[in-house]
Amino acid sequence: MDKVTIFDTTLRDGEQAAGGSLNVQEKLEIAKQLENLGVDVIEAGFPISSPGDFASVQLIAREVRNSIVCGLARANPQDIDRAWEAVKEAAQPRIHVFVSSSDIHLMHVLQKDRDEILQLTRDTVARAKSYTDDIEFSPMDASRTELAYLYQILEIAIDAGANTVNIPDTMGYAIPGEFGRLIAGISQNVPNIGRAVVSVHCHNDLGLAVANSLESIKQGVRQVECTINGIGERAGNASLEEIVMTLKTRSDFFGLETDIEIQQIYKTSRLVSELTGFSIQPNKAIVGANAFRHESGIHQDGVIKMPITFEIIDPKTVGVPSRSLVLGKLSGRHAFKERLAELGYSLGDDDFNRVFYAFKELADKKKRITDRDIESLVAEEQRTVSEVYHLDRIQVSCGDRGIPTASVVLIAPDGKDQADAALGTGPVDATFKAIDKVVGVSNKLTEFSIKSITEGIDAIGEVLVRIESDGITYTGRGADTDIIVASAKAYINALNRLLAAK
Ligand code: MN
Numbered sequence: 001m002d003k004v005t006i007f008d009t010t011l012r013d014g015e016q017a018a019g020g021s022l023n024v025q026e027k028l029e030i031a032k033q034l035e036n037l038g039v040d041v042i043e044a045g046f047p048i049s050s051p052g053d054f055a056s057v058q059l060i061a062r063e064v065r066n067s068i069v070c071g072l073a074r075a076n077p078q079d080i081d082r083a084w085e086a087v088k089e090a091a092q093p094r095i096h097v098f099v100s101s102s103d104i105h106l107m108h109v110l111q112k113d114r115d116e117i118l119q120l121t122r123d124t125v126a127r128a129k130s131y132t133d134d135i136e137f138s139p140m141d142a143s144r145t146e147l148a149y150l151y152q153i154l155e156i157a158i159d160a161g162a163n164t165v166n167i168p169d170t171m172g173y174a175i176p177g178e179f180g181r182l183i184a185g186i187s188q189n190v191p192n193i194g195r196a197v198v199s200v201h202c203h204n205d206l207g208l209a210v211a212n213s214l215e216s217i218k219q220g221v222r223q224v225e226c227t228i229n230g231i232g233e234r235a236g237n238a239s240l241e242e243i244v245m246t247l248k249t250r251s252d253f254f255g256l257e258t259d260i261e262i263q264q265i266y267k268t269s270r271l272v273s274e275l276t277g278f279s280i281q282p283n284k285a286i287v288g289a290n291a292f293r294h295e296s297g298i299h300q301d302g303v304i305k306m307p308i309t310f311e312i313i314d315p316k317t318v319g320v321p322s323r324s325l326v327l328g329k330l331s332g333r334h335a336f337k338e339r340l341a342e343l344g345y346s347l348g349d350d351d352f353n354r355v356f357y358a359f360k361e362l363a364d365k366k367k368r369i370t371d372r373d374i375e376s377l378v379a380e381e382q383r384t385v386s387e388v389y390h391l392d393r394i395q396v397s398c399g400d401r402g403i404p405t406a407s408v409v410l411i412a413p414d415g416k417d418q419a420d421a422a423l424g425t426g427p428v429d430a431t432f433k434a435i436d437k438v439v440g441v442s443n444k445l446t447e448f449s450i451k452s453i454t455e456g457i458d459a460i461g462e463v464l465v466r467i468e469s470d471g472i473t474y475t476g477r478g479a480d481t482d483i484i485v486a487s488a489k490a491y492i493n494a495l496n497r498l499l500a501a502k
Pocket of ligand 1: 013170203233
C-alpha cells in the first residue's frame with residue numbers, strides 16, 4: 001500500500017498558538033513522544049526566531065533518532081544557516097524554507113516583485129541544499145497565489161533541490177473541492193513535480209483543515225502537515241489523530257497507510273494538552289473525553305451486544321484506557337505498577353515510590369482512583385523534580401465575614417523553611433500574595449483556570465496558571481483534592497519556571 005508521510009508541527013505551528021509556551025525540556029518530552037508515536041517528520045521549531053527555539057531544536061536533533069528533525073527558515077541566508085546549525089546533528093536533518101508567493105503578501109509584507117522572489121527561492125533553496133539533501137519548500141499563502149506563478153515558483157524550487165514542496169492554506173480559506181483542484185493542477189502543470197513529494201499544510205479557520213488535507217491526499221498528496229489535538233495559530237492546524245484515524249478507518253476508501261503507532265495517540269494527546277495547557281474539548285473526535293461515550297440507551301444496548309454496531313473505532317486501539325478498572329485504598333504496589341504500565345508509564349524506582357506514596361495519600365481522601373487521577377499524580381510528581389521552591393504547607397481561612405488570610409511555608413533552594421502570611425480579596429489571592437512575599441519576583445498573573453479532572457465531590461482539581469515577566473509567559477500547573485492547595489502548587493510551578501529561565 002502507498003504511504004502518507006506524517007509531518008508533525010506541534011512544536012512549531014502548535015507552539016506558536018496564543019498562550020502556548022513550552023520550555024526546552026517540555027519540547028524534548030513531546031518530541032520523544034512524537035518519535036514513539038512514529039511520526040515521520042518532527043518540525044521542532046523556527047531556530048532563528050529566538051535563542052530558546054534554537055536550543056530546543058538543537059536538543060531535539062541530538063536526542064531523536066527515528067524521525068526526521070526539521071527546522072524552519074525564511075528565504076534568507078541567515079535563517080538557512082541558523083536552521084542548519086540547529087538540525088545538523090540529527091540522524092535525519094531537514095531544512096524547511098518558506099517564502100510568501102501571493103501578490104497580497106509580496107506587496108504588503110515583503111515589498112518585493114515576483115522576479116525577485118523567484119531569484120530568492122532559487123538561491124536560498126540551493127544554499128540549504130548545500131548543507132543537506134532533505135529540503136522542503138513552502139510558498140506561503142499558496143491558495144491565494146496566481147496559479148501560473150505558483151507553478152513557476154514550485155518548478156524553480158524543485159530545480160534548486162527541494163524534494164518536498166508544501167502547499168499551505170495559510171489562512172484556512174480553502175474549500176475541499178477547490179483545494180483538491182489546486183493540487184491536481186500542480187501535478188499537471190509543474191513539469192518536474194515527479195521529483196518531489198507534494199505536501200499540504202491546512203489551517204482550521206473554517207473548520208476544514210482535516211477535510212482539505214484528506215481531499216488533497218485523494219488528489220495525490222503524500223505528506224500532510226498536522227498537529228496533535230489540532231493546536232496551532234488561530235483556529236489551529238489539521239489534527240494528526242483525525243487524519244491518521246480517517247485513513248486507517250476508511251482504508252477501503254483511501255487505500256493508504258501511515259507509520260503511526262495508533263496505540264500511542266491518546267497518550268500523546270494527553271501529554272500535549274497537559275504541557276501546553278490547552279484542554280481538549282469533550283466532543284473532540286478520537287481524543288475527546290466523550291469520543292467513545294455512548295449516552296443513548298439504544299446505542300449502549302447495541303455496543304454491549306456487539307461493539308461494531310455503534311463504534312467505528314475500538315477505543316483501545318488508540319490507547320484510550322478502559323475505565324472499568326478502578327483502584328482504591330487496598331490496591332497494592334503490584335496492581336498500581338501494572339496500571340501505570342497499561343497507561344504507558346515506565347517509572348524508575350525512586351519515581352515509582354514517590355508516585356505510589358502520593359497514590360496512597362490520595363486513596364485516603366478519595367474512594368475510587370481512576371486512570372485520570374493516576375495520570376494527574378504522575379504529572380504532579382514529575383513537576384516537583386526540578387523545583388526551586390517547594391510548597392511545604394499552607395493554611396487558609398476565608399468566608400463571607402472573615403478576611404481571607406493565607407500563611408505558607410515554602411522550602412527554599414538552600415533547604416530551609418521560609419514562612420510568610422498575607423491578606424487578600426479571596427483565598428487564592430491571599431495565597432499568591434503570601435507566596436510572593438517569600439519568593440519575591442515580580443510578575444503579572446494573566447490566566448487562572450481550575451477544572452475538575454474526574455467526576456464526584458472528592459475529585460482532584462487541576463489548576464493552570466500563566467504569569468508574565470519581561471514579556472515572556474510561564475505556565476504552571478498543580479493538582480490536589482484541595483483546590484487552594486492545587487492553586488498554590490500551580491503558582492509555585494510557574495514561579496519555578498520563571499526562576500529557572502532567569
Ligand atoms: Mn501554519
